[in-house]
Amino acid sequence: MAPTARPTVAQPLSPHLQIYRWTWTMAMSVFHRITGTALYGGTALVAIWLLALASGPVAYSYVAGFFGSIIGRLILFVYTWILMHHMLGGLRHFAWDFGIGFDREKRLAMSRLTLIGSVALTLVIWAVALLVR
């Protein structure tokens, strides 16, 4: 039997991100990648800080001066939040790796907890750091 010619039709494409309604789980998934990328770049700041400390008092005074400035503190504050967010996001993924928390309510609760928890942890860390000083 001769093969019948298949009609050529344009393949349907999956909708792109802008068509989806944003959901908590989706937003937190995107946030996890963005915060991971930010932390990736941020390790350069840690390297600069440690190298300055190893280089001597003059180099360290510049770096410590920068991180002590308004802009420097703002970077450290946002960096703390990004770190906490990525950490809680990772723990959420870890629960999923064990097959825990896949039903709708838990999914939503864990996603919300990632954002609320990261903000709360950041505020607690900075409050303790500033009060103990």
Add this chain to the structure above:
Amino acid sequence: MAQEQIRQDTRVSIRTPRARVRGLGVAHHGVNHWWLQRITAVTNTVLMLAFVVIIANMAGRSYADAVHIVANPFVSIILILALLSVTLHMRIGMQVIIEDYVHAQATKIAAVFANNVYAVLVAVACLYAVLRIGFGQPA
């Protein structure tokens, strides 16, 4: 015939039984990256919380005090473990992102290569600095 028997039939599947038993897949690395990413995720949580405490303690201190804190063997070891755990984790994480979004072969290889260079550079720079401070040789 059950799905499992079809998979094991070399007349149906080109994969040899030995290849299936080794379980290393087409990349020949199996689940190595997946597993290492989970292991370092766990160690990161503990080590980075310790890192935050160390940083918070150093803020606003003099150079001599800052060196004194990092030179403490306990602090030095935590910092070294943290930098190893973090650089391993971020190297795999960024490779996953690159492989998801960069599809042109040449660009992808260049990006993955650059990612490895960056991760090694950060790791060696931090390791060198911590060891130099720990062994008491800051310039």
